[in-house]
Amino acid sequence: MPNTNKMQWPYPGLDADPWYEKFNQMVTALDSSGYASREDRHLAFSGGGVVAFNATTGVVSWDAAIEIMSPIAGFKMSIAASSLVLTDGQVAYINLVRSPTQNVASSPAVASTAPNTNDAYTLCIRNGDSVYWANGSKIADGESKSLFWGIVPGSKSIEIVHVAGRVSHNSTVPLVVGGAAFNPLDYDKPGYARTITFRALAANGDVGIATSVVLYNVTDSEVIATLAFTTTELAKDEVTLIEGAGAGEIDLVEKIYEVQISLDVAPGSATETVELYDAEIQVVSVSI
Secondary structure: OOEOOOOOOEOOOOOOOOHHHHHHHHHHHHHHHHHHHHHHHHOEEEEOOOEEEEOOOOEEEEOOOEEEEEOOOOEEEEEOOEEEEOOOOOEEEEEOOOOOOOOEEEOOEEEOOOOOOOOEEEEEEEEOOEEEEOOOOEEEOOOEEOOOOOOOOOOEEEEEEOOOOOEEEOOOOOEEEEEEEEOHHHHOOOOEEEEEEEEEEEEEOOOOOOEEEEEEEOOOOEEEEEEEEOOOOOEEEEEEEOEOOOOOOEOOOOEEEEEEEEEOOOOOOOOOOEEEEEEEEEEEEEEO
16 A cells, blocks of 8 residues: 655555545544644643753753643643753654543653654754754753743843844943843742843953953942953853842842943954843742
8 A cells, every 4th residue: 555755644556445445544644644733733831840951961951840731632741850862953852642531641752853753742952052942942051941831930031132143342441232120029939939140142352352241230330240251252151140238239129230341451453352142131930
């Protein structure tokens, strides 16, 4: 009995006998594939807790169960807290239980490509130093954050610098490149502890120089945190911020914050620059 090239659907041959039996096999295969496609469009992710990725080791981990909900079936599939290793280009996938009659458990598998079957569902794929997830989330090397809705109440990245490409600066006089209003209490959730981090992606235009990316409290006119960059390679730096009313701390009321970039020493040439690509305040809340 012949099969289609891509989907491997069976179909009756020109002179098949009995024809109806083979036609019925074809219709059943089409129905199964069609239902799988319909169900995949409705799947929703939750859970996962804090997801982390280390590009050097390839380890992707999550500290709480990932739940995949199927509104059509009315049940969910649970992937227990665990970890796996992805090399560049590899995918992690699960085999979905179609039309489940109860909640079920599953474990991901890793391969160079996802199986060409109705039940295989790509969970995430690694591309370079980042991992991209089926719900549209992305986690980069060294990051630890919530990726799925409703799992870590209050988790959010507040992007205070958004540029098309990068911002370049060639002076020791600070250049303001972005700002935002921020109040830690907006992310206060009973039963959860939060960590606030300031981080940036930047590089230097020339070797042998040092540059700074500063989080500045405009409301109180004080420096909160300084990130130092000393390489021409694009790099990420971050610092955990302290909550409180003291100098250099994040106050528990709304304040205006801005990001400043500058050279640490007066430039000797036009190529001695700081190149800022991104800066943000990230709040991650975890259950206690």
